[in-house]
Amino acid sequence: MVTKLPKTDVVTVGVGWTGGIIAAECSKAGLEVVGLERGRNRETQDFAMKHDELRYALRYENGQDLSRQTLTFRNNSGQRALPMRKFGSFLLGEGVGGAGTHWNGLTDRYSPYDFEIRSKTIEKYGESKIADGLNLQDWGITYEEIEPYYVKFEKMAGISADETPLRGERSEPFPNPAMKSTPAMDLFIETTKNMGLDPFVMPAANNSQNYQNPDGQRIGACQYNGFCERFGCEYGAKASPNITVIPTAEATGNFELRPNSEVIEVLHDGEKATGVLYIDTRTGERFEQPAEVVALTSYTFNNNRLLLASELGTPYNPETQRGTIGKNYCYQVIVGTDGFFDDQKFNVAMGSGGLAATLDNFNADNFDHTDHDFLHGGSILMGQYAKRPIANNQVPPGTPRWGSDFKKQSIKYFNRSINIYTYGACLPHANNYLDLDPTYKDIHGYPLLRMTFDYSDTDRKRGHFLNEQTKKIMQEMGATHVSDNESMEHYDITEYKATHNTGGVIMGEDPETSAVNSYLQMWEADNVFVVGGSAYPHQSGYNATATLGALAYRASEGIIDYSKDGGSLV
Amino acid sequence: MADEKHESKTITRRDFIKKTGYVTGGVVGGGVLGGLLGSEVWNTTTDPEVAPEELQQHDQALQYFKSRADFQVLSSATERIFPADELGPGAIELGVPYYIDHQLAGRWGINDREYRQGPFYKGEPNQGYQTHLKHHEIFDLGIEALEKYSQSTFNERFAELEGKQQDEVLMAFDNDEVDMSVISSSLFFELLRTMTFEGVYADPLYGGNKDMQGWKMKEYPGVQMSYTEEIESEDFVEMDPVSLHKRFNT
Numbered sequence: 140m141v142t143k144l145p146k147t148d149v150v151t152v153g154v155g156w157t158g159g160i161i162a163a164e165c166s167k168a169g170l171e172v173v174g175l176e177r178g179r180n181r182e183t184q185d186f187a188m189k190h191d192e193l194r195y196a197l198r199y200e201n202g203q204d205l206s207r208q209t210l211t212f213r214n215n216s217g218q219r220a221l222p223m224r225k226f227g228s229f230l231l232g233e234g235v236g237g238a239g240t241h242w243n244g245l246t247d248r249y250s251p252y253d254f255e256i257r258s259k260t261i262e263k264y265g266e267s268k269i270a271d272g273l274n275l276q277d278w279g280i281t282y283e284e285i286e287p288y289y290v291k292f293e294k295m296a297g298i299s300a301d302e303t304p305l306r307g308e309r310s311e312p313f314p315n316p317a318m319k320s321t322p323a324m325d326l327f328i329e330t331t332k333n334m335g336l337d338p339f340v341m342p343a344a345n346n347s348q349n350y351q352n353p354d355g356q357r358i359g360a361c362q363y364n365g366f367c368e369r370f371g372c373e374y375g376a377k378a379s380p381n382i383t384v385i386p387t388a389e390a391t392g393n394f395e396l397r398p399n400s401e402v403i404e405v406l407h408d409g410e411k412a413t414g415v416l417y418i419d420t421r422t423g424e425r426f427e428q429p430a431e432v433v434a435l436t437s438y439t440f441n442n443n444r445l446l447l448a449s450e451l452g453t454p455y456n457p458e459t460q461r462g463t464i465g466k467n468y469c470y471q472v473i474v475g476t477d478g479f480f481d482d483q484k485f486n487v488a489m490g491s492g493g494l495a496a497t498l499d500n501f502n503a504d505n506f507d508h509t510d511h512d513f514l515h516g517g518s519i520l521m522g523q524y525a526k527r528p529i530a531n532n533q534v535p536p537g538t539p540r541w542g543s544d545f546k547k548q549s550i551k552y553f554n555r556s557i558n559i560y561t562y563g564a565c566l567p568h569a570n571n572y573l574d575l576d577p578t579y580k581d582i583h584g585y586p587l588l589r590m591t592f593d594y595s596d597t598d599r600k601r602g603h604f605l606n607e608q609t610k611k612i613m614q615e616m617g618a619t620h621v622s623d624n625e626s627m628e629h630y631d632i633t634e635y636k637a638t639h640n641t642g643g644v645i646m647g648e649d650p651e652t653s654a655v656n657s658y659l660q661m662w663e664a665d666n667v668f669v670v671g672g673s674a675y676p677h678q679s680g681y682n683a684t685a686t687l688g689a690l691a692y693r694a695s696e697g698i699i700d701y702s703k704d705g706g707s708l709v
Numbered sequence: 710m711a712d713e714k715h716e717s718k719t720i721t722r723r724d725f726i727k728k729t730g731y732v733t734g735g736v737v738g739g740g741v742l743g744g745l746l747g748s749e750v751w752n753t754t755t756d757p758e759v760a761p762e763e764l765q766q767h768d769q770a771l772q773y774f775k776s777r778a779d780f781q782v783l784s785s786a787t788e789r790i791f792p793a794d795e796l797g798p799g800a801i802e803l804g805v806p807y808y809i810d811h812q813l814a815g816r817w818g819i820n821d822r823e824y825r826q827g828p829f830y831k832g833e834p835n836q837g838y839q840t841h842l843k844h845h846e847i848f849d850l851g852i853e854a855l856e857k858y859s860q861s862t863f864n865e866r867f868a869e870l871e872g873k874q875q876d877e878v879l880m881a882f883d884n885d886e887v888d889m890s891v892i893s894s895s896l897f898f899e900l901l902r903t904m905t906f907e908g909v910y911a912d913p914l915y916g917g918n919k920d921m922q923g924w925k926m927k928e929y930p931g932v933q934m935s936y937t938e939e940i941e942s943e944d945f946v947e948m949d950p951v952s953l954h955k956r957f958n959t
């Protein structure tokens with residue numbers, strides 16, 4: 140039995156960063172918004188016991204319950220996809236605030252090159268520079284067009300930073316000054332400056348001082364006490380949807396937050412969505428929530444899965460390379476170097492999720508690619524994220540993995556080792572895509588999403604190049620020992636890299652090759668907005684959230700306009 | 710050296726306001742007041758010493774294992790993975806075997822919040838954990854196999870072997886040289902190894918890391934409420950570690 144509820148103007152499927160932004164902006168504009176979130180509600184007071192590495196960082200208490208739903212994975216279509224039974228490579232959010240409640244806070248804009256990657260590459264290097272099989276596409280929006288939305292996201296979140304050399308031009312300074320720098324970061328900055336590079340302190344959502352955002356929400360000053368990445372902030376100092384956009388939406392009186400509400404289908408008549416079907420996860424009751432506009436804000440994977448399961452949009456076919464839903468799934472190329480310093484101790488237990496020094500000299504098209512057999516690059520970071528003792532047992536190469544020697548070395552180097560790594564770009568390949576799994580089901584009997592993904596050759600070459608840079612920098616910094624370069628042979632779903640999964644519902648100018656326009660409005664159903672990293676035609680060499688935040692602001696404008704006049708926004 | 714300073718880090722309502730200037734500074738993070746101060750979790754009046762020895766040790770009995778013999782196999786294996794030495798205690802003294810016992814009896818033992826639907830296929834290593842067995846079943850099989858392999862190789866029970874021989878046995882498991890039929894021996898060993906390190910370094914709340922000695926060896930300060938004053942320090946800052954027990958009960 141399904142209970143049909145009164146119609147609302149806008150329903151969001153999920154209330155994390157993107158759902159929260161849509162809810163705040165649309166409810167401020169007078170639209171009635173219902174936010175359906177499958178997980179529980181949570182607030183700052185729920186983080187009283189949060190300094191617990193085992194519970195939060197390793198058992199993922201803040202994350203998705205995989206017993207209810209996961210996805211399946213294989214490297215290529217010749218393999219049998221098998222379910223991701225445990226978390227590894229990425230950690231999916233669940234609960235009000237989504238992964239935004241327990242992210243690090245590293246906040247990057249993408250490069251102007253990214254948004255016009257195909258045109259700019261061809262212009263500079265010719266079309267032959269784009270390797271066979273790469274579906275490189277322009278985004279249908281330029282850096283200049285998206286810039287004002289970045290400003291909105293940055294002001295809302297109180298992003299803390301000073302200068303950001305080699306990044307796109309800014310119309311306004313950051314709302315807060317940069318975070319404090321640590322000796323390890325200073326060493327990175329000094330060393331790379333001497334190498335002729337352009338380091339700077341990373342923009343962070345962990346506020347460097349008390350701050351009030353333009354919506355009147357208050358964010359505290361970061362205490363640098365760690366337990367940040369994978370943890371909620373007990374000081375309300377890390378910008379999260381829970382302390383910014385969600386209370387903003389609630390203050391309008393136009394927003395109704397419904398936790399424990401899991402959407403299982405988007406209802407539609409073939410041309411427009413009529414609403415969504417959801418289950419109260421506690422009572423098991425089913426509800427239909429009719430809506431003028433459906434915003435899918437359920438992170439990359441469920442944005443794809445719900446469209447495919449609801450038969451909305453045209454699925455991508457890897458054989459013909461036609462269709463769009465599931466196309467251009469990308470991840471991130473992450474490699475790095477541990478440095479072991481025999482004569483120097485660092486305060487590695489201190490830090491914050493967004494505290495890092497970084498540089499962009501090897502990112503985007505900031506260096507000439509004429510003599511390289513890959514495109515794009517990655518940002519290089521030296522993070523001071525506050526090391527935790529269970530997960531951090533780095534030892535110099537050649538040390539056994541357990542036993543007496545391991546104990547000695549892992550203890551000796553806990554405070555004597557630091558890491559430099561990269562967020563490398565990942566370019567879309569025709570063989571990498573998302574579709575529905577033919578075998579495995581979620582707890583309600585709906586098919587799981589199936590990921591078919593491996594690094595392509597250009598990803599491997601980029602990864603190798605970046606790893607050489609991180610190694611060189613670490614050696615210049617004076618490390619006594621450095622780790623070996625990482626394998627880029629095959630993507631491995633068991634090793635944590637980053638929760639930066641993108642694509643599948645990509646934006647663009649052409650309905651033949653993209654699923655949504657630059658307002659993230661679906662070409663095939665104009666009252667459906669699919670918001671998130673799912674819209675990225677490729678993954679850049681940066682952290683993913685600021686861009687999906689900016690796009691959520693733009694999508695909100697689109698929804699508000701659409702609510703007045705209807706029709707396609709472009 | 711910095712003991713005093715960090716002992717007093719437990720934040721009182723007054724301290725907190727004074728320190729961060731939340732109330733006087735004008736801008737008040739609503740989350741902070743609602744969370745930290747409102748919940749009264751961190752208020753403190755006294756600074757009690759650790760509770761008497763016998764009060765702390767009630768959890769050193771078995772929730773999962775049934776026989777002493779099995780628990781001994783587990784204990785000896787963890788001790789080889791993280792042995793006592795001049796740096797400090799090994800797995801047994803740290804309570805690691807109890808930690809693992811308690812984990813096996815609880816949510817981790819039954820793979821709570823993991824996807825458990827079949828069909829089960831072996832898969833590639835980079836597809837991760839694919840066995841139909843739950844963690845606790847893997848430990849049952851693993852301990853049985855450790856015992857069997859020791860008997861057949863050295864004609865002796867695992868717990869009775871010399872340390873070097875125990876290492877040889879464990880190495881064989883690590884290198885997948887032991888036939889465990891339904892799973893690879895390295896899968897069991899990897900779980901055992903991971904659980905051992907968890908028991909060494911997880912908050913003492915879970916039964917291992919006794920008296921925070923795991924943290925002390927690593928010079929890890931545990932649960933501190935702020936490093937704003939120290940974050941830029943050129944020198945290594947030594948502090949006495951603090952655990953969740955103290956934060957919660959003081």
Ligand SMILES: Cc1cc2nc3c(=O)[nH]c(=O)nc-3n(C[C@H](O)[C@H](O)[C@H](O)COP(=O)(O)OP(=O)(O)OC[C@H]3O[C@@H](n4cnc5c(N)ncnc54)[C@H](O)[C@@H]3O)c2cc1C
Nearest residue numbers: 153155156157177232233237238243244245402682683684
């Ligand atoms: C540990 C960690 C560290 C990170 N650090 C950084 C960083 O430093 N910098 C950075 O840029 N990014 C970082 N990220 C990524 C960042 O958190 C995400 O990019 C961001 O949260 C994505 O926003 P979203 O709205 O798309 O998804 P989310 O914030 O995850 O929100 C999606 C919400 O939808 C809900 N949902 C899903 N399906 C349904 C359904 N069927 N019905 C109802 N609700 C549903 C989910 O429960 C979830 O709450 C990190 C992520 C993690 C996990």
Ligand code: SF4
Nearest residue numbers: 361362367372377491
């Ligand atoms: S490090 Fe800063 S932002 Fe992170 S949890 Fe601590 S106070 Fe909050």
